Amino acid sequence: MKVFLIISLINCAFADKRCRGIDFDQKYFNVDIIKEGINHLHDIALNRNDNNVYFTYETLSEVPSKVLGYLDIATKKADVIHGIRNATAITIDQFYGKVYVGGADGLFKINDQKLVERLPIQDDIRSLYFRDALYFTNWNREAYKFEDGYATLVRELRGVKVDKFVIDNDDNIFFTIDKKLFRVKLGTRAINSHEMYTVDYLTTDIYHRPYICTSKGVYMYNKYKYVYDKVSNTAGLKGLTFNKRNEPLYAVADYLVKLKLSEIPCFEDLSSYSGY
DSSP states (O other): OHHHHHHHHHOOOOSOTTOOSEEETTEEEEEEEEEEOOOSOOEEEEETTTTEEEEEEEOSSSSSOEEEEEEETTTTEEEEEOSOTTOOEEEEETTTTEEEEEETTEEEEEOTTSOEEEOSOOSOEEEEEESSSEEEEETTOOEEEEETTEEEEOGGGTTOOOSEEEEOTTSEEEEEETTEEEEEETTOOOEEEEEEEEOSEEEEOTTOOEEEEETTEEEEEETTTTEEEEEEOOOOEEEEEEOTTOOEEEEETTEEEEEEEOSSOOHHHHHHGGGO
16 A cells, blocks of 8 residues: 555556556656655766766765665665765766766766766856767856866857757757757757747657657647657656667656556556557
């Protein structure tokens, strides 16, 4: 009964009480709570090479308060990586399995021994994204590309105050300004607005399809219609990432939740999907 109550909190929109999983992108998933008690999680990223999920969160034991944690999904063993002051952002080069972390003192890499290595960027990092190269935004909300030891401004976002951005599989840059969503094509300066969405988190899946998490659910960009389609009613997500099977893993309240595709769908939930 306790487990069902927790799952009800995580997914507030069950179609039928017999269904204890959730729908996501027209598929039915079972819910696995892999970690609870995480205080004010800020960012999340899954290394698909070793199945370790990294997250930044707030702790009362250190000042500044944001620290870097990680969890081995297979064993559900969690630990903290020290050495990054006020850790804020995480991204991963999935091809090489390299983990990058941003903090108040700049840019860092986590090696195979889970030790911190400094990179030659000393900006106060606010967000990170990896797509063929490492991208970041700093305290001044400037967007940079870091490659071969040097950082250069992202030309398409020059002069734009950016909070977070990703690059999709159709060469679009999606970015947020004060939680409002915008889009610009690589190689252009023509910015398109998606301001009807208030974005809590912005990410991409293994196919580089962009997703946004909002207070009304999760949406995925439809590049044929130039709109976002709702893929889940699950609301209030603080972070979203995907494993190598493209199954979602997300943070909500103080939980880390892994979704596993169910071999047996819940027909009550699926029948309600058309109403999303």
